[in-house]
Amino acid sequence: MVGDRINEREILKLAAAANGTLPQSILIPPGDDMALVQLPSSQVLVAVDQVVAGRHFTAETPLDLVARKAIARNVSDVAAMAAIPVATLASVTLPHSLGAQGARELLESVRKYAAQFGCPLIGGDTSVHHDPQGPLTLSVTILASPRADGIVVTRHGAKIGDRLIVSGPLGGSFAEDGLGHHLTFTPRVAEAQGLADTLANELHAMIDISDGLGLDTARIIDASAAHSGFAMQARLSGGHIPCNRGHVLRHALSDGEDHELLAAIDGRAVVPAGWTDIGTIIERQVGDARSVLVEIADELEDATNLGWLH
Amino acid sequence: MVGDRINEREILKLAAAANGTLPQSILIPPGDDMALVQLPSSQVLVAVDQVVAGRHFTAETPLDLVARKAIARNVSDVAAMAAIPVATLASVTLPHSLGAQGARELLESVRKYAAQFGCPLIGGDTSVHHDPQGPLTLSVTILASPRADGIVVTRHGAKIGDRLIVSGPLGGSFAEDGLGHHLTFTPRVAEAQGLADTLANELHAMIDISDGLGLDTARIIDASAAHSGFAMQARLSGGHIPCNRGHVLRHALSDGEDHELLAAIDGRAVVPAGWTDIGTIIERQVGDARSVLVEIADELEDATNLGWLH
Numbered sequence: 001m002v003g004d005r006i007n008e009r010e011i012l013k014l015a016a017a018a019n020g021t022l023p024q025s026i027l028i029p030p031g032d033d034m035a036l037v038q039l040p041s042s043q044v045l046v047a048v049d050q051v052v053a054g055r056h057f058t059a060e061t062p063l064d065l066v067a068r069k070a071i072a073r074n075v076s077d078v079a080a081m082a083a084i085p086v087a088t089l090a091s092v093t094l095p096h097s098l099g100a101q102g103a104r105e106l107l108e109s110v111r112k113y114a115a116q117f118g119c120p121l122i123g124g125d126t127s128v129h130h131d132p133q134g135p136l137t138l139s140v141t142i143l144a145s146p147r148a149d150g151i152v153v154t155r156h157g158a159k160i161g162d163r164l165i166v167s168g169p170l171g172g173s174f175a176e177d178g179l180g181h182h183l184t185f186t187p188r189v190a191e192a193q194g195l196a197d198t199l200a201n202e203l204h205a206m207i208d209i210s211d212g213l214g215l216d217t218a219r220i221i222d223a224s225a226a227h228s229g230f231a232m233q234a235r236l237s238g239g240h241i242p243c244n245r246g247h248v249l250r251h252a253l254s255d256g257e258d259h260e261l262l263a264a265i266d267g268r269a270v271v272p273a274g275w276t277d278i279g280t281i282i283e284r285q286v287g288d289a290r291s292v293l294v295e296i297a298d299e300l301e302d303a304t305n306l307g308w309l310h
Numbered sequence: 311m312v313g314d315r316i317n318e319r320e321i322l323k324l325a326a327a328a329n330g331t332l333p334q335s336i337l338i339p340p341g342d343d344m345a346l347v348q349l350p351s352s353q354v355l356v357a358v359d360q361v362v363a364g365r366h367f368t369a370e371t372p373l374d375l376v377a378r379k380a381i382a383r384n385v386s387d388v389a390a391m392a393a394i395p396v397a398t399l400a401s402v403t404l405p406h407s408l409g410a411q412g413a414r415e416l417l418e419s420v421r422k423y424a425a426q427f428g429c430p431l432i433g434g435d436t437s438v439h440h441d442p443q444g445p446l447t448l449s450v451t452i453l454a455s456p457r458a459d460g461i462v463v464t465r466h467g468a469k470i471g472d473r474l475i476v477s478g479p480l481g482g483s484f485a486e487d488g489l490g491h492h493l494t495f496t497p498r499v500a501e502a503q504g505l506a507d508t509l510a511n512e513l514h515a516m517i518d519i520s521d522g523l524g525l526d527t528a529r530i531i532d533a534s535a536a537h538s539g540f541a542m543q544a545r546l547s548g549g550h551i552p553c554n555r556g557h558v559l560r561h562a563l564s565d566g567e568d569h570e571l572l573a574a575i576d577g578r579a580v581v582p583a584g585w586t587d588i589g590t591i592i593e594r595q596v597g598d599a600r601s602v603l604v605e606i607a608d609e610l611e612d613a614t615n616l617g618w619l620h
Binding site for chain 2: 022025029034035054086122125128137
């Protein structure tokens with residue numbers, strides 16, 4: 001909760017609260033980057049993620065980049081499960097001001113990026129706001145397929161002794177003018193596949209860093225602690241966290257929208273090329289409520305809530 | 311197109327325009343009630359449909375019924391493919407005015423109706439509008455499974471000589487006070503299953519009547535003509551079209567949001583109990599652009615565009 005708002009974490013909790021009534025075909029229930037559903041003889045992963053004007057992008061953002069962001073955020077969720085994108089659907093609520101030409105431009109961009117990222121647009125729904133002030137809302141649903149070896153990487157598989165690794169530099173994704181990396185990032189699907197190929201079952205947990213390294217690390221820790229019953233704590237090494245050029249550690253920990261991957265891998269595994277070791281998972285002491293600590297200049301700081309909830 | 315707006319038909323056309331580039335795993339591309347996707351050893355159907363305040367419901371509509379409508383519309387798409395609901399995801403953009411309590415009430419209702427209609431809520435995304443005037447938008451994605459016998463009923467399988475049948479009475483769904491049948495209808499999943507059980511391959515095409523009997527009949531005709539290469543025309547018998555109490559034929563033809571099913575079945579098949587025979591499909595004459603004609607008091611009227619586009 002941020003202020004008096006209800007957020008994704010809460011909707012997922014709410015849905016998860018009813019998990020007792022979910023059929024056995026829901027193999028991974030709400031709470032991870034994607035849900036996993038058992039069909040008669042296959043499994044399919046599915047997730048939905050939206051961008052809203054004024055919230056996820058500024059009114060000045062080119063429509064082409066709005067479409068790109070909506071698709072790329074969803075593909076990033078697929079990467080986080082080490083899955084393969086299959087298809088997308090788009091649900092758009094258009095402002096009056098956009099006009100039919102703007103609407104077509106937006107949808108053509110959605111189609112283009114969906115195809116480019118390997119998940120063709122196969123359905124959609126559009127409405128025009130009745131209220132002249134209604135903002136552009138673009139919600140994308142993505143379907144994905146598990147790897148052929150059946151490995152699906154959740155948030156909840158991390159273990160005490162694991163290493164934490166990231167796929168790239170963090171911080172400053174959302175520039176002051178509203179532009180920046182959050183509009184142009186490449187989802188780490190190939191990197192995730194490479195990691196799963198190399199590590200197989202030594203790849204314990206993964207998440208895409210959408211809300212900030214602190215918050216997203218806490219999500220792995222909390223989900224894995226709940227799943228395993230072992231109290232855990234992440235211990236990050238501030239000096240090892242890769243920062244984007246021009247950005248300090250504080251931004252890397254808090255900014256969000258980087259959409260790099262954070263993975264927990266077996267402590268005995270070799271860190272693959274291209275990934276950076278940023279810390280370990282240790283046992284959490286009784287009475288310690290902190291999920292993520294970061295070592296900065298010989299001090300331990302609580303990073304559990306460092307991040308940005310939309 | 312209604313005025314200068316872009317509508318679902320157009321977004322689907324736009325997506326379909328790129329069908330040449332769609333992979334073979336997309337078995338039913340954009341343009342039907344749902345898309346059908348081939349996974350390694352199963353098929354999954356998927357669709358998305360949204361409701362927007364001021365467009366699909368009035369500001370005075372109880373949140374519980376808003377949630378019900380959003381779920382039921384999607385389940386109705388599943389019924390139209392003669393498929394089985396599997397799971398849903400919800401994407402919500404909340405107005406400031408709703409508050410956290412209203413948001414929770416809405417989401418709890420979404421969860422409740424999703425469970426009730428056999429498609430548990432397995433994921434979601436929520437945002438709060440930045441603009442204080444931003445209206446409530448609730449977009450639902452639904453996953454469905456084809457029947458065990460593999461029959462999936464599209465819009466495009468109708469043939470010359472087919473009978474057209476409907477599952478129930480039409481008209482007046484959207485009452486003047488904003489309430490009405492569009493908020494309380496039961497999606498015809500069981501009726502569709504019964505029809506497919508009875509008729510098997512004699513069930514040629516089906517659609518749910520969401521935008522008006524005229525328009526939705528034209529969709530079956532146009533899709534089937536395009537698919538088969540035969541010019542077709544629906545000839546409806548005005549006197550046989552079942553009307554809801556207090557509503558005249560004009561409403562039954564135009565109002566939309568009934569969410570009864572319209573099916574094209576083999577002309578030699580017996581019309582099953584509970585369904586009403588309302589017409590036939592004939593060959594369309596060269597130079598005749600009309601897809602749907604309705605016989606009213608010995609006159610033939612063009613009903614091709616009778617309906618309501620949101």
